[in-house]
Amino acid sequence: MRKDPPFDTEFIYATYILERAEEKGTLIVNKPQSLRDCNEKLFTAWFSDLTPETLVTRNKAQLKAFWEKHSDIILKPLDGMGGASIFRVKEGDPNLGVIAETLTEHGHSLLHGAKLPASH
Known part of the structure; x- marks a missing residue:
């Protein structure tokens, strides 16, 4: 799942739903929390x-x-x-x-x- 900007509440809601699906056993390749936390432009700060x-x-x-x-x-x-x-x-x-x-x-x-x- 990739969300083109702007990052909005629908994207947040989708990641919450994916977390619930993962808890129920669905294979989710990209952790929903990571999708929320790792903004593609700002995440590079961790690799300065x-x-x-x-x-x-x-x-x-x-x-x-x-x-x-x-x-x-x-x-x-x-x-x-x-x-x-x-x-x-x-x-x-x-x-x-x-x-x-x-x-x-x-x-x-x-x-x-x-x-x-x-x-x-």
């Missing part, structure tokens, strides 16, 4: 030694500081899917402000990742 530096925030000052530190970052909404609203912002990009404002509309948080250098 394997990922680029990442920041989750809705604070524009923190975002700007992160961008100034790394100069080439990826911005993506936590509740997005299918590659929608993902932006790469490089050093000197004049659009950082409007991108941040658009993606944090309605108080939504963003996932910010430093762009990894190309491997050779």
Whole structure:
């Protein structure tokens, strides 16, 4: 079972039902609690030694500081899917402000990742 964002109450209810089915002997391959607990974008925080530096925030000052530190970052909404609203912002990009404002509309948080250098 995989739920495309936005994560909603119907998804939570489905995992509760799957837990009951598992208790009754039904083979459930992916633990329902794990489906709830392991958000696909945030779960990488448990493996920070394997990922680029990442920041989750809705604070524009923190975002700007992160961008100034790394100069080439990826911005993506936590509740997005299918590659929608993902932006790469490089050093000197004049659009950082409007991108941040658009993606944090309605108080939504963003996932910010430093762009990894190309491997050779």
